[in-house]
Amino acid sequence: MGSYGLRANDGRNIVIVMMAVFGTIAMISTGPRIVSRIMRNLSLGLDDYFMVIAGELSSDTVQKAVTDQAHSV
Numbered sequence: 001m002g003s004y005g006l007r008a009n010d011g012r013n014i015v016i017v018m019m020a021v022f023g024t025i026a027m028i029s030t031g032p033r034i035v036s037r038i039m040r041n042l043s044l045g046l047d048d049y050f051m052v053i054a055g056e057l058s059s060d061t062v063q064k065a066v067t068d069q070a071h072s073v
Contacts, residue, residue, distance in 0.1 A: 012065075012069060013069070015065075016062065016065045016066060016069065019058065019061060019062045019065065020062045022058075023055065023058040023059055023062055026051070026054070026055055026058065027055045027059070030048075030051045030052065030055055033048070033051075034048055034052070
């Protein structure tokens, strides 16, 4: 394997930041969708529930990764 000048901790930090950024973007786009469905008196579909569950799992994963990173220092 080649050496790319990236240590394991550096790679971990990059992954944590990417997960946090994309998770935030996903939650920002999911919130208005659900609010608009409620305002128009439409029922939430299965895809809406899956998006909420995925967002929650994503935020939990980021929180655990950050906590593990903080305790490993």
